[in-house]
Amino acid sequence: MRLSRFFLPILKENPREAEIVSHRLMLRAGMLKQQAAGSFSWLPLGKRVLDKVCAIIREEQNRSGAHEILMPTIQSADLWMESGRYEAYGKEMLRLQDRHERDMLYGPTNEEMVTDIFRAHVKSYKDLPLNLYHIQWKFRDEVRPRFGVMRSREFLMKDAYSFDLDFEGAKAAYNRMFVAYLRTFERMGLKAIPMRAETGPIGGDLSHEFIILAETGESAVFCDRHYLELPVPGEETDFSDDAAISGIVAQWTTPYAATDDMHDEGEWEKVGESDRLAARGIEVGHIFHFGQKYSEPMGAKVLGPDGKEHAVSMGSYGIGPSRLVAGIIEASHDENGIIWPRSVAPFDVALINMKAGDDACDGLCERLYGEMGRAGIDVLYDDTDQRAGGKFATADLIGLPYQIIVGPRGVAAGEVEIKNRATGERETVSPDSVIARLGVA
Ligand code: ATP
Ligand code: MG
Numbered sequence: 001m002r003l004s005r006f007f008l009p010i011l012k013e014n015p016r017e018a019e020i021v022s023h024r025l026m027l028r029a030g031m032l033k034q035q036a037a038g039s040f041s042w043l044p045l046g047k048r049v050l051d052k053v054c055a056i057i058r059e060e061q062n063r064s065g066a067h068e069i070l071m072p073t074i075q076s077a078d079l080w081m082e083s084g085r086y087e088a089y090g091k092e093m094l095r096l097q098d099r100h101e102r103d104m105l106y107g108p109t110n111e112e113m114v115t116d117i118f119r120a121h122v123k124s125y126k127d128l129p130l131n132l133y134h135i136q137w138k139f140r141d142e143v144r145p146r147f148g149v150m151r152s153r154e155f156l157m158k159d160a161y162s163f164d165l166d167f168e169g170a171k172a173a174y175n176r177m178f179v180a181y182l183r184t185f186e187r188m189g190l191k192a193i194p195m196r197a198e199t200g201p202i203g204g205d206l207s208h209e210f211i212i213l214a215e216t217g218e219s220a221v222f223c224d225r226h227y228l229e230l231p232v233p234g235e236e237t238d239f240s241d242d243a244a245i246s247g248i249v250a251q252w253t254t255p256y257a258a259t260d261d262m263h264d265e266g267e268w269e270k271v272g273e274s275d276r277l278a279a280r281g282i283e284v285g286h287i288f289h290f291g292q293k294y295s296e297p298m299g300a301k302v303l304g305p306d307g308k309e310h311a312v313s314m315g316s317y318g319i320g321p322s323r324l325v326a327g328i329i330e331a332s333h334d335e336n337g338i339i340w341p342r343s344v345a346p347f348d349v350a351l352i353n354m355k356a357g358d359d360a361c362d363g364l365c366e367r368l369y370g371e372m373g374r375a376g377i378d379v380l381y382d383d384t385d386q387r388a389g390g391k392f393a394t395a396d397l398i399g400l401p402y403q404i405i406v407g408p409r410g411v412a413a414g415e416v417e418i419k420n421r422a423t424g425e426r427e428t429v430s431p432d433s434v435i436a437r438l439g440v441a
Contacts, residue, residue, distance in 0.1 A: 001347065002383050021216070022147070026046065026329065029399070030043055040149055040152060046346075048347070052344040053324050054158070056184060056344070060187070064131075068134060071110050073106055074104050074106060075112070080105065082297060091141060092141050093108055093141070094140075106139040107136075109157075111294050115295060115300045124303050125305060134159065136157065150282070160318075162177070166310070170289055171289070172242045174289050175246050175248075177287050177315070182194075190284070192284055193221075194210055195210075196258050197286065199288075211282065211284070213279045214327070216280070218280075220263075221281040222268055222278050223255070224276070225274075225276070226255045282327050285317075294314060337398065339421055346398070348378045349377055349378070349380070349403070349438060351372070351404045352404065352405045353381070353406055354391070354406060355388075360408065368406070369381045395421075410428070414430055416434065
């Protein structure tokens, strides 16, 4: 992409409304435009990151055996009356009416709708386990939308729903999602710690919030430092091996970790003093087993091996991709701007032409731009006539993993410079070795 043709509305000044660094940097880097309280448009740079985050989520959901669907944003109130949640949900739900004065709502979540899909099509235990997910916009009329896309009213959610014959099956489904989440966050360069969360009237211990540590986090959290070194399961993880998956979950739930609501001073005292990490955290995912809460009232039943009908045992599993984009920035930035992990970077490389209009610089940049494109490297080519200083500032602000700097002196000497955005390291290389140096994407 040529910067001269791209839509990248960089802000020179710090926007006053932004209280936290991710919100400030997202506005400054031209990723977002606020449209109303808690409502944002995603501009091209932001949309690229959001798509990459969703792609990782999708790959890991699919790997764990879940199937992607897409349900509508607008739902009929009737379904929610069946489950008994229509009144209970309260003011966070945006309620509307169509021209026939039928009650509708903008979905804050999809348990009812997915249960309706299930009961229409699945009749036998032989079709289980089943896990259906979608990535769809949600609306929640939050009391206090703030921090940009971190807590917005309209936000993107990946929500998955599992259906099993009994508790044992539901627990295995829960464990698969748990492990898929570990992999998902790790691939985005995040250390997410699963923390015991409230189960409410359902009881049991099958509810975890995945929390990334950040000073600006809204929850106070308490965990054992050992979490920071636990190995994350690799690509070879076999999701069909229930025992192995359950072993990983056991390893990741043994050290102490709890949010404020679930904090237990007695258990906390048992953690070695130097291992206690009391910090603030951002919830990026939440997994929850709720058994027959919806299947019972909504009649989602299957015929079991015993020839009897069973209301299925369910769980739901959320991740907030839009919140994650902000979370990744909270975890990875410096005073000059964002530092994207390569897996979610909007482009791999900023190619900086320090003297646009100079034949030698233009020539080499065009050559590199073409070669990198053919090698599958995503390049943002700064071909504008801005001053070099401004170009460097923009490149640092938008945080692409590498900068390739092409200036007249270097070109004359047969050299270009490669800067690693994360470490700040600069290296002088010959133009021919640029691609090998970056690695093929
Ligand atoms: P919170 O406690 O932060 O309000 P929640 O418990 O309401 O979150 P869930 O219903 O479990 O959230 O939703 C699943 C995921 O969706 C959350 O883990 C989070 O990543 C994301 N999410 C929830 N509310 C918002 C919001 N207002 N803005 C952005 N993302 C959100
Ligand atoms: Mg909430």
